[in-house]
Amino acid sequence: MSAISLRGARLSYGDRVLWDGLDLDVEPGEFLAVLGPNGSGKTSLMRVLLGLQPLSSGTVSVAGGNHAIGYIPQQRALDQSMTLRGRDLVGLGLDGHRWGLGLRGRRERRIRVDAAIEAVDGTRYADSPVGVLSGGEQQRLRVAQALVGDPTVMLCDEPLLSLDLANQRVVSELIDKRRRESDTAVLFVTHELNPVLPLVDRVLYLVGGRFRIGTPEEVMNSRTLSELYRTPVEVVRVRDQILVVGAGACEEQTHHLSAEAAS
């Protein structure tokens, strides 16, 4: 059974169609990168999978349902004075959505949280206030927060944005390790494919209501992207990097689930 399955999925706001006729199966252990310019519906796709946004038509299913999803947001500066330690952040990923105070099973909870923190090599700073941690340390804890609930699907929303190269590598390797060891499907939204290119099995490229799904070789070439963008786009391979020229695909972007949920 696929970890994620979309059939004839359509999402439109009024007469603006983000995507239509989207058939997509992501298998357990598969790494799917989702690319596309701003407003192409990448975040909306993520909101559909999280059950926050109903499809206009078609069906969506995620194996294990909403709580089997581990979500990694993009790195954002956390409030310096926030009363929250690394281990609290990770613990919220385990049972923060449950009602009540959570007084029962605290010992077992602690064991699971400790293990998740250990797995991302974060034990050293787990008791520090999150606000004083570096971006890389925060994102490692974000990975632990997403993994502590033992997800069958990981949704990563630009998790490498604003990290330096070394930390980009660390965080993407942690995600890769998880899907290899536990067969977790990974859906990785990014505007920059290169940092994760060696890990990517398939690419979903969304542009203005059109899309292509395929291996990086099948999608990331001049002919396919020119068709998608309906304008000449040049794709060049330099060593192990892919450079896209002429698509304006590298804009900086900021979007947050809750900001959109609130509007």
Next chain:
Amino acid sequence: MSFLDLLELDFVQTALIAAAVLGLVAGVLGPLVVTRKMAFAVHGTSELAFTGGAAALLLGIGVGYGALAGSIIAAVLLGVLSRRESDRDSVIGAILAFGLGMGILMLALYKGRASNKFGLLTGQIVGVDSTDLNLLVISSVAVLVVLAVIYRPLFFASVDPDVAVSRGVPVRTLSIVFAVLVGVATALSVQVVGALLVLALMITPAAAAMRVTASPLRATVLSVVFAEVAAVGGILLSLQPGLPVSALVTAVSFVIYLVCRGVGAVQRRSA
């Protein structure tokens, strides 16, 4: 009268019980209020509690009920009107100003004792009678029970809204429910420290606690202790010299805050 004689007076004992209950509720809510950056919302809500209290005075019903109604209406209004965080400040400002104006109008129309009027703004805990105390205890228990049920998802939504949304936490609904809880607690505090000084119980102890620890649990425990010391200690200190309760509650609260800032600064330097 000696200090001990004063302690035996009924109205003093009622006041001390009221202060202890309030300290607990305000202390528990405080860290969440501070984390959610709702200090101004608390102030706005307390002004509306004043408006409600003034209306009740004019209509001849219990001031406590009026304050409760005023601040719950305020909490719901703020929750509904400020759908975006960026709107919140201005919405509170607009509602607060209007509410305060209405309250002043109603006080002007009120022909009763002047001390009743003043009490709403600056507090008159020694005026709390046993019916007020019943209302206070029942409301406080209700607030704490609801908070216990929603605590985890509410905390999640407060510190990490993006991921909380992704986990299916009803962030919007929780923020309105929490605003109502804060509204109730505010209305109760108005009777003790008055509308102008609610922040001394709801914000200052929590802000002090959050200076010295990064553990949410420890911050809550400390916040309750600080609020209790300020509320109960403030009353005890006010008895003998016959000074206004609210002045001493706010003073104790502020001294604790200053000490915690100092301790926090030392901790950070040595860390």
